Amino acid sequence: MDPQDDLSRMLGQVLGDRAQPHVLSPVKVRSVATEVADRLMTAVAIGEYLPGERLPGERELASILDVSRATVREAIGRLQAVGIVEIRRGRTGGAYVRASWTEATASAVRRTLVPRWAELEQLFDLYSLVEGMVAATAAARRTDSDLSAIKIGLDAYATAGSLREEQLADRAFHAAIVTATHNPKIRTLSQEVLTRVALGFPVEPYGDDDREGYERALREHRALYEAIGDGDTARARTLAEGHFAITSEIMRGMLERSLSGSPDS
Known part of the structure; x- marks a missing residue:
């Protein structure tokens, strides 16, 4: 049996697959x-x-x-x-x-x-905790090569000229951090939880072309890079847990827009 099947089955039990339907x-x-x-x-x-x-x-x-x-x-x-x-x-x-x-x-x-929201709130919490663990592990294990790859993603995000370029650079930055854990099972876990948060699609929600949100994310990317580079596991964990709350904020904002009854909704 594929070990990844074991991991998926374990996640299914933790996330309550057998108790209620979920986003996957x-x-x-x-x-x-x-x-x-x-x-x-x-x-x-x-x-x-x-x-x-x-x-x-x-x-x-x-x-x-x-x-x-x-x-x-x-x-x-x-x-x-x-x-x-x-x-x-x-x-x-x-x-x-x-x-x-x-x-x-x-x-x-x-x-x-709306029908999924209670479970999504639990998944948002789990996602932040998992990504905090990813960042802390990366801070403990990163090599010079890992730091170079993370910096490439950071620089690409800082110089992105379009929303699509920002999104691709964001993915590259976080993928490099996951790689720095040097544990393929952690990568699988991170991707599995993301997929559940993202309604079954294996991509991170990104939201609108919001310059304030972009500047916030850039500041957090820089701080996370520095914490990983310094080997500061506690700070890397805290920063990542806060950073991945952006995902829940995006989805909550879209739900509120859909319920607002405003002319543009």
């Missing part, structure tokens, strides 16, 4: 395509997929969400109909995000997040 459960509702479309619209709203970015292909989405490709195709068609994606043909074709929020988004976000 196979989609089992009256209209599966509606559930998939809602989850995709929510993923776009919270910045997992940004305007101009190509969504994963049909086969990949079907595997992620444990549904048929025909269901994914129908769901993508619904996103196209409400203006969230456009379908491009040709060698680089696929479904590309046009807008992060449309008139159809608020109801989709409510249907996706």
Whole structure:
């Protein structure tokens, strides 16, 4: 048996898979395509997929969400109909995000997040604790090569010229920190919890083009790099736990927007 299967089964027990449905459960509702479309619209709203970015292909989405490709195709068609994606043909074709929020988004976000919210709050807490452990372990074990890789991600984030560049640099920065733990099981654990937080998609929510949020994240990235470089495990843990609270803030903000009843929601 694959050891990663053991880890996934253990996480399932810890996270209560056998007691109640969770965000990674196979989609089992009256209209599966509606559930998939809602989850995709929510993923776009919270910045997992940004305007101009190509969504994963049909086969990949079907595997992620444990549904048929025909269901994914129908769901993508619904996103196209409400203006969230456009379908491009040709060698680089696929479904590309046009807008992060449309008139159809608020109801989709409510249907996706409200029933899951109590569990998501627990997952946010778990995610911060896990990433605190990742940062502390990286501070204890990092090599000069690890620090160089983390610095590359930090510098790329500091000089990013677009939201997409920021997102890619953010991923590279945090991936380098996970690598610095020198434990593949920790990487698996981190990715597993992220996937559960992110509604089944293995990407970090990123939110809107918010300069204040970007400046905050940049300050926290720099502080985290310094703590890891100094081998300060306690400070690295504390910084990472606070930094990954940004994820919960993004998702809470999107839920509040969907419930606000404001004209742009």
